[in-house]
Amino acid sequence: MNRNSFKVIIEATAVLSILLVSVQAQPALSAKEILAKVDTVMGPRQFTALMEMRTQRADGSEKLYRMQMYRYSNEVNRIEFVYPPIEKGRVLLRKDKDMWMKMTTLKRPLRIAAKQQLMNGDFDNGDVMRLNLTADYTPTLKSDSAAMYVLELIAQDRTVAYDRVLLWVKKGDFMPCKAQYFTVSGALMRELEYGDYTMYGARKRPAKMMMRNMLNKKTFSEMRVVDFSPGKTADASKFSIDNM
Amino acid sequence: MKTVIAGLYKKGMIAAATIAVFTSAAFSLTYRGWVRSQFDYGITRSEHPTLTLAGIQPDKLHPMLDINTELRHTFYDKLTLYWDGGVVLNTQEPGNRLLLNEGMVQINPIPHLELWAGKRRSSWSTSLAFTPIDIIYPAKNPVEPAEQREGRYGSGVILTFDRSSFRALWFPQVTENHDGVPDKIDPENSTYAGSAYINLWESDVTFMYASINKHHHGGLSFSRYFTNDLEIHAEGLLSQNRPSIVSLPAAVIGMDPIDTNGVYGQACIGMRYGFLNQKGILSVEYYYNGAGISADQFDQLTDYSEVLLNIMQKSPAQGSRLFSTQSSSMYRQLLTNRILQNYLAATVQYNDLWEYFNPSIAVIVGLDDYATMAVPSLEYRIYETVLLKVSGTFIVGDSRSQFGLMPFSIASMARMTVFF
Numbered sequence: 206m207n208r209n210s211f212k213v214i215i216e217a218t219a220v221l222s223i224l225l226v227s228v229q230a231q232p233a234l235s236a237k238e239i240l241a242k243v244d245t246v247m248g249p250r251q252f253t254a255l256m257e258m259r260t261q262r263a264d265g266s267e268k269l270y271r272m273q274m275y276r277y278s279n280e281v282n283r284i285e286f287v288y289p290p291i292e293k294g295r296v297l298l299r300k301d302k303d304m305w306m307k308m309t310t311l312k313r314p315l316r317i318a319a320k321q322q323l324m325n326g327d328f329d330n331g332d333v334m335r336l337n338l339t340a341d342y343t344p345t346l347k348s349d350s351a352a353m354y355v356l357e358l359i360a361q362d363r364t365v366a367y368d369r370v371l372l373w374v375k376k377g378d379f380m381p382c383k384a385q386y387f388t389v390s391g392a393l394m395r396e397l398e399y400g401d402y403t404m405y406g407a408r409k410r411p412a413k414m415m416m417r418n419m420l421n422k423k424t425f426s427e428m429r430v431v432d433f434s435p436g437k438t439a440d441a442s443k444f445s446i447d448n449m
Numbered sequence: 450m451k452t453v454i455a456g457l458y459k460k461g462m463i464a465a466a467t468i469a470v471f472t473s474a475a476f477s478l479t480y481r482g483w484v485r486s487q488f489d490y491g492i493t494r495s496e497h498p499t500l501t502l503a504g505i506q507p508d509k510l511h512p513m514l515d516i517n518t519e520l521r522h523t524f525y526d527k528l529t530l531y532w533d534g535g536v537v538l539n540t541q542e543p544g545n546r547l548l549l550n551e552g553m554v555q556i557n558p559i560p561h562l563e564l565w566a567g568k569r570r571s572s573w574s575t576s577l578a579f580t581p582i583d584i585i586y587p588a589k590n591p592v593e594p595a596e597q598r599e600g601r602y603g604s605g606v607i608l609t610f611d612r613s614s615f616r617a618l619w620f621p622q623v624t625e626n627h628d629g630v631p632d633k634i635d636p637e638n639s640t641y642a643g644s645a646y647i648n649l650w651e652s653d654v655t656f657m658y659a660s661i662n663k664h665h666h667g668g669l670s671f672s673r674y675f676t677n678d679l680e681i682h683a684e685g686l687l688s689q690n691r692p693s694i695v696s697l698p699a700a701v702i703g704m705d706p707i708d709t710n711g712v713y714g715q716a717c718i719g720m721r722y723g724f725l726n727q728k729g730i731l732s733v734e735y736y737y738n739g740a741g742i743s744a745d746q747f748d749q750l751t752d753y754s755e756v757l758l759n760i761m762q763k764s765p766a767q768g769s770r771l772f773s774t775q776s777s778s779m780y781r782q783l784l785t786n787r788i789l790q791n792y793l794a795a796t797v798q799y800n801d802l803w804e805y806f807n808p809s810i811a812v813i814v815g816l817d818d819y820a821t822m823a824v825p826s827l828e829y830r831i832y833e834t835v836l837l838k839v840s841g842t843f844i845v846g847d848s849r850s851q852f853g854l855m856p857f858s859i860a861s862m863a864r865m866t867v868f869f
Contacts, residue, residue: 262801262804264804269833289833290481290834290868291833291834293481293868294479294481294519300611300648303651303653308595309519310596311594311595312572312600313571313574316653318677318678318680318723320677320678321677321727322727322728325800325801364677439526440557440560441561442557442561442563445609445614446646446648447571447614447616447646448563448609
């Protein structure tokens with residue numbers, strides 16, 4: 206072995222060692238970072254979306270609602286019902302932990318709670334209005350397989366829709382796949398399946414969310430994103446209870 | 450000829466410009482409306498004075514048709530035109546009429562600032578049945594609070610911030626109106642009002658002040674969820690001089706005059722509780738009406754009513770003459786269930802019973818005489834566009850109790866509403 210060959214081997218070993226060390230030193234993502242990435246997938250800071258909710262009731266009947274959603278910031282959003290005619294004009298507003306609903310006939314907003322069902326379906330107000338999981342839950346990593354993370358989310362306070370959630374997240378693109386919602390006593394209340402991963406401009410997110418009621422398996426609700434415009438929202442004046 | 454052509458050209462240009470604006474991307478229009486057909490039938494108290502005042506013909510079926518539209522035009526997110534009104538075809542008083550609940554122009558020249566003018570109803574109240582601080586607007590019927598949507602003519606400035614808002618409002622006194630549109634106003638006796646709203650500790654808190662006919666009123670309202678199922682609300686109003694109480698025609702029967710000077714308080718405390726997976730809602734409110742009359746004064750009023758009934762039976766013409774504007778106002782107040790001092794209101798409703806039905810019952814108990822009014826109702830929702838509703842009104846209390854002065858003992862209503 207000549208001197209040059211020895212030098213090449215030494216240099217290659219050094220480079221390999223550095224690479225190995227750097228790979229080993231790269232920290233795995235924390236549960237909070239994974240959850241933050243899920244939040245980014247589900248909604249940028251501001252967006253406008255047309256959503257469609259179908260609820261299947263125990264007798265097999267179905268109800269359809271269409272709503273325009275405006276997100277102004279992580280803590281502020283507004284929903285306007287545009288269909289059916291009987292509900293048209295109903296407005297929901299969320300600011301941080303506060304939520305209000307205004308029906309056109311009452312001429313004033315009423316306070317509502319995150320745990321109340323949205324239009325008596327299987328989604329709660331909080332499921333639709335409170336999209337910032339990082340702010341509402343404390344996550345821990347329960348499982349880290351080759352393809353999937355499983356996070357356990359514990360509610361930070363009583364105003365959150367669910368006390369405990371298990372969330373399955375795809376590795377690589379951080380798309381949520383499934384969520385299970387539990388009561389304080391540990392009973393499985395609902396199960397949410399995400400699907401139809403769709404590109405909206407440069408953003409990919411699930412376009413379909415199917416919420417199944419595990420206490421009454423005959424009922425379920427499906428939320429579908431009909432249109433999604435990241436970066437676009439309503440005028441600031443629309444996010445005030447004086448202008449609901 | 451030239452003038453005619455010039456005039457047509459000018460009108461054409463205006464029409465073209467209007468079409469251009471209304472069809473541009475900067476213009477948005479939302480609409481909502483309904484056609485409502487209603488039938489009322491009451492088992493009336495025979496020839497009771499209140500029948501005449503309420504325009505009710507005894508024991509007859511009263512059909513009514515109501516067409517209502519809400520239109521909201523917005524230009525560039527800066528200018529909004531809003532309309533809520535329609536037409537009512539009615540076989541009983543007040544008869545056929547145009548109805549304008551709200552109609553206004555809103556301008557948002559800069560963020561956080563709104564200027565408006567027109568007719569508007571915008572409540573500061575947190576209560577449902579009894580809303581003492583909504584003193585500026587026409588009173589609601591506590592058993593059907595959503596039925597009163599009429600506002601008042603005025604103008605105002607609203608400043609809105611992230612967690613607070615401030616309003617300054619002016620309402621001229623409308624002395625004559627036709628179909629809800631004012632013919633004459635009296636700026637001398639205007640109402641000036643202001644409010645400050647703060648969203649604090651997950652609560653809504655509003656302070657309000659109003660000067661009505663140069664008398665001062667100050668109020669406070671509060672609402673908060675204390676658990677995920679229980680909302681508590683409260684509101685109170687202090688008034689200089691007795692508000693909303695008419696001068697009773699004391700001279701007719703020698704009643705003691707009712708003092709209207711001094712400071713009068715009103716308060717309402719209540720709760721909303723969600724149960725059975727939030728499909729059921731129980732709402733309970735206690736209302737103290739310091740501006741109401743006492744039980745003794747009410748006895749004298751009942752005497753007056755009986756005298757009036759006698760006069761009417763013997764001489765209808767003379768009885769009619771005794772119905773002054775003041776006594777009409779007195780009965781209107783009676784019909785909004787706020788003439789005495791202590792009330793308890795409770796409503797239970799359940800949504801989507803067997804998926805299609807929304808049953809509810811509203812009960813008001815006058816705690817001064819224990820007269821009770823119960824209004825059970827059932828809504829059948831033919832989903833998306835059609836709502837059927839039937840309801841009854843049952844009165845418990847003798848003819849000398851406050852609800853005994855109502856023109857009927859049992860009333861029923863059937864209504865079909867088609868939304869578009």
